[in-house]
Amino acid sequence: MTARAVQRHAAMRSWPRLQLKAHPTLRLGLLVLFGMLAVAAWGTVALPGAGQQDLAQSFLPPLSPGHLLGTDQLGQDVLAWTSAGIWVGLEVSLAVVSISAVIGISVGLCAGYFGGIVDAVIMRVVDVCLSIPPLLVFVAAAALLRPSMPMLILLISAVAWLPYVRLVRSVVLVERERGYLLAARLSGATRRRLLFGHLLPAVSTPALVLGSLQAGYVLLWEAGLSFLGLGIRPPQHSLGYLIADGRETLSTAWWVVVFPGAALALLVLAAHLIGDGLRDLVQQDVEIIGR
Amino acid sequence: MSTLADLAGLESGEHEAARRYGRYIGWRLAQGLLVVAGAVVVSFLITNLSGNPGQVIGGSFLSPQQRQQIIDQLGYNRPVLQRLGSYLAGAAHGDFGTSYQTGEPALRVVLTALPNTVLLIGCAIALAVVVAVPVAMLSVLRRGSAGDRSSRVVMMLAGALPDFWIAIILVRLLSVNLSWLPAIGFTSPQSLIMPTLALALPLIPAFVRLLRGALLDVVGQDFVTVLRSKGFRDRFIVAHQALRNAMVPFVTLLAMQIGWLLGGTIIVEVIFAWPGIGSVINNAVQARDVAVIQAAVVVVACGYVLLNLAADVVVTVIDPRVRSGARP
Amino acid sequence: MTVVASARNLSVDAARGRTWMRLVDPVDLDVHAGEVLGIVGESGAGKTLTTRAMVGLLPRGTRAGGEVTLAGRTFDARAIPREELGRTASVVLQNPLTGLNPLDRVGRQLTDGVVHLRLMSQAAAVQRATELLGRLGLTDAARVLRLYPHQLSGGMAQRVAIAAALMPRPRLVIVDEPTTALDANVRIEVLRLISELGREADSGVVMVSHDLALVSRFCQRVAIMYAGRIVEQAAASDLQATALHPYTRALLSCTVSTQARSRASVPVIPGAPPGPQDWPAGCVYAPRCPYAWDECTARRPAPVAAGDRDAACHLARLPNGSGSPDVTAGPAGRRGLPDA
Numbered sequence: 004m005t006a007r008a009v010q011r012h013a014a015m016r017s018w019p020r021l022q023l024k025a026h027p028t029l030r031l032g033l034l035v036l037f038g039m040l041a042v043a044a045w046g047t048v049a050l051p052g053a054g055q056q057d058l059a060q061s062f063l064p065p066l067s068p069g070h071l072l073g074t075d076q077l078g079q080d081v082l083a084w085t086s087a088g089i090w091v092g093l094e095v096s097l098a099v100v101s102i103s104a105v106i107g108i109s110v111g112l113c114a115g116y117f118g119g120i121v122d123a124v125i126m127r128v129v130d131v132c133l134s135i136p137p138l139l140v141f142v143a144a145a146a147l148l149r150p151s152m153p154m155l156i157l158l159i160s161a162v163a164w165l166p167y168v169r170l171v172r173s174v175v176l177v178e179r180e181r182g183y184l185l186a187a188r189l190s191g192a193t194r195r196r197l198l199f200g201h202l203l204p205a206v207s208t209p210a211l212v213l214g215s216l217q218a219g220y221v222l223l224w225e226a227g228l229s230f231l232g233l234g235i236r237p238p239q240h241s242l243g244y245l246i247a248d249g250r251e252t253l254s255t256a257w258w259v260v261v262f263p264g265a266a267l268a269l270l271v272l273a274a275h276l277i278g279d280g281l282r283d284l285v286q287q288d289v290e291i292i293g294r
Numbered sequence: 295m296s297t298l299a300d301l302a303g304l305e306s307g308e309h310e311a312a313r314r315y316g317r318y319i320g321w322r323l324a325q326g327l328l329v330v331a332g333a334v335v336v337s338f339l340i341t342n343l344s345g346n347p348g349q350v351i352g353g354s355f356l357s358p359q360q361r362q363q364i365i366d367q368l369g370y371n372r373p374v375l376q377r378l379g380s381y382l383a384g385a386a387h388g389d390f391g392t393s394y395q396t397g398e399p400a401l402r403v404v405l406t407a408l409p410n411t412v413l414l415i416g417c418a419i420a421l422a423v424v425v426a427v428p429v430a431m432l433s434v435l436r437r438g439s440a441g442d443r444s445s446r447v448v449m450m451l452a453g454a455l456p457d458f459w460i461a462i463i464l465v466r467l468l469s470v471n472l473s474w475l476p477a478i479g480f481t482s483p484q485s486l487i488m489p490t491l492a493l494a495l496p497l498i499p500a501f502v503r504l505l506r507g508a509l510l511d512v513v514g515q516d517f518v519t520v521l522r523s524k525g526f527r528d529r530f531i532v533a534h535q536a537l538r539n540a541m542v543p544f545v546t547l548l549a550m551q552i553g554w555l556l557g558g559t560i561i562v563e564v565i566f567a568w569p570g571i572g573s574v575i576n577n578a579v580q581a582r583d584v585a586v587i588q589a590a591v592v593v594v595a596c597g598y599v600l601l602n603l604a605a606d607v608v609v610t611v612i613d614p615r616v617r618s619g620a621r622p
Numbered sequence: 623m624t625v626v627a628s629a630r631n632l633s634v635d636a637a638r639g640r641t642w643m644r645l646v647d648p649v650d651l652d653v654h655a656g657e658v659l660g661i662v663g664e665s666g667a668g669k670t671l672t673t674r675a676m677v678g679l680l681p682r683g684t685r686a687g688g689e690v691t692l693a694g695r696t697f698d699a700r701a702i703p704r705e706e707l708g709r710t711a712s713v714v715l716q717n718p719l720t721g722l723n724p725l726d727r728v729g730r731q732l733t734d735g736v737v738h739l740r741l742m743s744q745a746a747a748v749q750r751a752t753e754l755l756g757r758l759g760l761t762d763a764a765r766v767l768r769l770y771p772h773q774l775s776g777g778m779a780q781r782v783a784i785a786a787a788l789m790p791r792p793r794l795v796i797v798d799e800p801t802t803a804l805d806a807n808v809r810i811e812v813l814r815l816i817s818e819l820g821r822e823a824d825s826g827v828v829m830v831s832h833d834l835a836l837v838s839r840f841c842q843r844v845a846i847m848y849a850g851r852i853v854e855q856a857a858a859s860d861l862q863a864t865a866l867h868p869y870t871r872a873l874l875s876c877t878v879s880t881q882a883r884s885r886a887s888v889p890v891i892p893g894a895p896p897g898p899q900d901w902p903a904g905c906v907y908a909p910r911c912p913y914a915w916d917e918c919t920a921r922r923p924a925p926v927a928a929g930d931r932d933a934a935c936h937l938a939r940l941p942n943g944s945g946s947p948d949v950t951a952g953p954a955g956r957r958g959l960p961d962a
Contacts, residue, residue, distance in 0.1 A: 028447075031447070127328065128332075130325070130329060131328070131329050131332030131333065131336070132332075132336070134329045134332075134333060134553070134595050134598045134599060135333055135336060135557070135591060135594065135595050135598070136553065136554045136555075136556060136557030136558050136594060136598070137554075137557075138557055138558045138560055138561075139557030139558075139560070139575065139590070139591060139594055140336075140340060140591075142560055142575060142576070142579055143340045143341070143575070143579065143587045143590075143591060144340050144343060145579075146579035146580070146582065146587070147340070147341060147343060147347065147350055147582070147584075147587075148343060219454065223456050226456055226458075227456070227458060227560075227561050230458055230561060231560070231561065231564065231576065231579075233579070243458075246458070246459060246462070250462055250565075253462065253465075253466045254466065257466070260459070260462055260463070260466075261463070264455075264456060264459035264462075264463075267456055267459070268451070268454045268455045268456065268459070269454070271454035271455075271456070272450060272451050272454035274454075275450050275453065275454055276447075276450060279450070437682070438682065438683070515720060516715050516717065516720040516721045517720065517721050517722055517723045517724075519679060519713065519715065519721075520713060520715060520721045520722075520783075520786070521723075521735075522679055522704070522707075523677065523679060523707060523708070523711065523712060523713040524708050524712075524734070524735030524738070524739075524786075524790075525704055525705050525707060525708015525709065525735055525738065525739045525790075526704070526708070526735070526738060527704050535723060535726075538725055539723065539724075539725055612725065613724070613725060614724070614725065614770045614772070615724055615770070615772050
């Protein structure tokens with residue numbers, strides 16, 4: 004490494020910036036996300052509360068007056084419920100991603116930075132935990148605990164932090180190979196400055212990519228658990244629960260299943276698009292001229 | 295070890311390689327056993343998270359007297375550490391407790407249902423691979439074109455669909471409306487079709503993405519340039535050499551994916567009333583049958599370990615570098 | 623001497639969004655049988671791209687322009703048939719180990735190309751491979767054929783790569799930076815083998831390198847590339863004696879001779895070559911040229927030819943009729959190129 008490059012790196016590493024113009028995938032993902040948020044906002048604000056039952060209005064098809072997406076067997080408005088479900092899903096998703104990212108990144112930084120026995124122990128634990136499919140854990144645990152949103156968030160986070168460890172650890176190992184960490188240390192940087200000023204920014208973008216992809220999976224897991232009755236239940240609203248609700252009467256009222264499912268799929272799609280878009284953003288362009 | 299190698303007719307340099315490889319396999323086996331042991335512990339933890347499982351066993355299906363009877367019968371009235379000890383001891387020779395519902399050993403309940411799930415997963419994976427391989431190859435050959443980019447968005451949409459949602463819709467369309475296929479249970483080979491489709495559909499985009507990434511990595515390597523200079527067409531290279539090389543990382547990832555599916559078929563099996571592990575787990579969960587839940591967690595973990603070992607073996611067959619102990 | 627391969631108006635562009643950016647300006651090249659042509663230039667000068675364009679092996683996202691003639695048949699540079707390439711040309715890459723597929727045995731990788739193109743039978747191919755390896759110094763060829771690439775040493779891998787290149791009896795062999803990945807002992811050996819290649823098989827060899835001294839020693843003709851253009855072409859001996867282009871002169875003076883006794887600092891050309899997006903309107907070397915004058919920044923110099931050499935410089939002037947080129951001053955009042 005040239006002297007100038009070492010110097011540049013030894014100064015605080017800058018945080019990554021986002022540029023939207025050249026990335027259609029990212030734009031599309033954000034577009035879908037904001038579209039869903041707009042629908043959900045309108046559904047919550049413009050309509051009476053979800054879960055309001057009115058048996059006189061049960062099984063109304065979509066485009067009925069006052070019920071754009073129809074009603075279910077108890078007269079509950081599908082749009083209102085779907086909107087509430089979107090919020091709940093996003094809440095759970097964001098909470099899980101935040102918690103698991105914080106835990107996972109911390110553990111990963113420790114494993115990568117301290118190395119040695121700490122690293123070995125952490126990786127063994129992670130390997131064991133990763134060998135058990137998460138859905139199984141959720142189902143088993145959710146059954147034995149009282150289902151509620153905080154518990155669900157903690158449960159999913161308990162599994163979701165694992166991939167961060169592997170990712171962060173490998174990034175740290177790569178960064179350690181480069182000379183600038185040693186240079187910074189020699190020029191007197193404290194350990195905390197190394198961790199927060201150099202490694203954390205380096206790790207932030209891959210972690211962000213992973214986080215958005217995970218957000219999609221969390222949405223699916225939450226919906227699946229709620230579908231089985233083990234997740235979020237009324238008075239809170241989940242897309243999964245609504246789909247289960249409508250399953251019995253699928254032949255007469257298809258809209259109770261199709262709309263929440265479509266909303267869920269679009270949210271997950273947005274998460275994947277954003278994740279992919281971020282990943283494209285992060286990768287250096289491979290110049291043909293350069294090496 | 296050296297006698298075996300002599301018998302195999304290996305030269306002296308290859309003795310050392312065989313020994314290194316043997317050590318590698320041994321280490322992988324040890325890791326696997328460690329994982330299984332960990333899974334046993336985790337299974338105990340899960341069921342004891344909210345206190346003594348005896349309090350929840352049976353759920354709402356049992357009256358308090360019945361529950362107390364079962365607690366005494368199955369030993370849930372003992373202190374935690376004692377239960378942990380006897381659980382671990384039992385696990386060491388395959389005893390994971392008894393299902394309170396049927397009185398059968400929990401392990402047997404799980405293992406009886408296992409083949410059905412394996413069959414279902416096998417079909418789903420086979421279907422997904424058969425579809426994903428040509429799609430991934432095409433995507434690599436036509437990368438950058440408008441068609442490729444739009445097909446990737448379509449793939450992403452397909453991957454975002456929840457599998458239980460697809461399952462429900464499939465049932466409605468193919469079974470209720472059109473009466474083509476049986477909706478529930480495992481009554482005939484046709485019963486396989488819908489559950490397989492429901493499982494495979496979200497898998498295909500994931501496989502395409504994995505394989506495409508692996509293929510792109512290979513295609514960017516120098517030896518592909520050399521192959522082109524020898525006169526091989528791009529189509530031929532991707533379908534033959536590149537695919538073989540891409541199989542190495544793909545097989546490893548595939549094994550992990552299958553392992554995850556072992557426990558992930560729960561919802562689809564419930565919807566189709568498929569008599570596999572998923573249904574058993576769901577049933578056990580609804581009835582709070584603690585022993586069966588524990589056994590299921592361990593069986594699934596074992597399956598995961600076995601699959602990863604199988605993947606290692608396959609990689610060995612494909613990649614000669616692993617055979618001589620030089621890890622790629 | 624027969625020409626085995628030539629390029630006319632060969633250019634390379636890279637896709638940038640909706641437009642194309644020029645990476646290699648139109649170049650003309652001839653490769654003769656039994657001769658080694660060296661292409662020399664700094665990283666990014668376009669040497670590799672030029673050779674790839676000559677055989678239709680450009681990477682995705684780039685396109686070629688102009689015409690290429692291989693073994694007597696002329697093709698549009700955009701559409702060189704892959705089979706033609708396989709039969710008449712070969713490429714030897716910089717790092718011989720990465721040029722081999724790690725999953726296949728060496729023998730298979732030597733024979734697969736020629737068998738696929740039906741140039742010879744499997745048995746004949748194996749025999750030829752054994753023969754070539756033997757001539758390249760690997761006497762236990764039968765054992766080597768059964769090895770996998772990761773079992774080869776660097777020197778062995780380089781010989782295998784050369785053997786693979788020679789299998790189809792190509793008329794043109796392109797060798798990339800042939801010695802960067804090897805240690806010194808093997809280097810001389812490999813270079814010697816390469817220079818014999820051309821003579822033996824009556825093929826033409828193109829050697830791409832950044833090392834002018836090395837190229838001058840092992841090549842008969844040299845082409846100097848700078849920022850996507852060929853600035854000078856000449857016989858290697860002529861180049862040593864009298865370089866016409868200022869860049870060539872600068873390169874020659876930068877070469878540190880092993881006999882140099884003085885501790886004077888190594889001369890360096892100040893500045894750096896411009897990237898393709900920064901090519902100036904006139905002569906591309908003008909910003910760094912100590913002899914540049916107005917004409918140089920205004921107008922691109924066309925190659926001035928004399929006999930079998932040419933140089934793209936306004937200041938390279940040739941007298942009428944006389945055999946050797948003569949570098950004289952420009953129009954009255956301007957500085958000219960001092961004698962070499």
